[in-house]
Amino acid sequence: DIQMTQSPSSLSASVGDSVTITCQASHDISVSLNWYQQKPGKAPKLLIYDVSNLDTGVPSRFSGSGSGTDFTLTINSLQPEDIATYYCQHYNNVPQYIFGQGTKLEIK
């Protein structure tokens, strides 16, 4: 089975910083990779689909890149409202939907 590994598991950054979260797949998954944002007590929210496409209404400071086994989520000019846990998620035609373990983002 494919495993998705995120790093770091948590990070602390200041408002205005640029932040990068990585997600590594145990096998080549091409571009079948989404990112979700989850704020405390809320459901996950789709941020980016198919590696680099922003969902409707997602601010342009969010971006995604990668292919194969290595993927990144970047947040430019970090805002206080970006405090959340971020999850990568792989999908395939089995079908299966496999989430990473999450990266908790905090403000310094």
Place this chain on the structure above:
Amino acid sequence: EVQLVESGGGLVQPGGSLRLSCAASGFTFSSYAMTWVRQAPGKGPEWVSVISGSGTMPYYADAVKGRFTISRDNSKNTLYLEMNSLRAEDTAIYYCAKSGIVLMMYPRRLDQWGQGTLVTVSS
């Protein structure tokens, strides 16, 4: 506006059963595949099951296969999850989530989620 409202969660003893519902509105329900995703306390999301818009070809995670049954009633715009032989490790918030692409048999992305319903399995 898309709305997904889960219900049916609660406290159940190990070995017991529950039926979760997800009432959908704001979109053509039958045109979208739907999933159940759960999240144990302090853990990441875990996919549970998926069903196509027509209600055929359900699929399940290995952890629930043979114990859980997903179904839908398109006339009532409602998704269900029948959970039997519940175990302590099934304790989680259960979310229903909608496919982000119309008429695709299985989702490539989950673009709308409900608020979740808590299932606690404990004696």
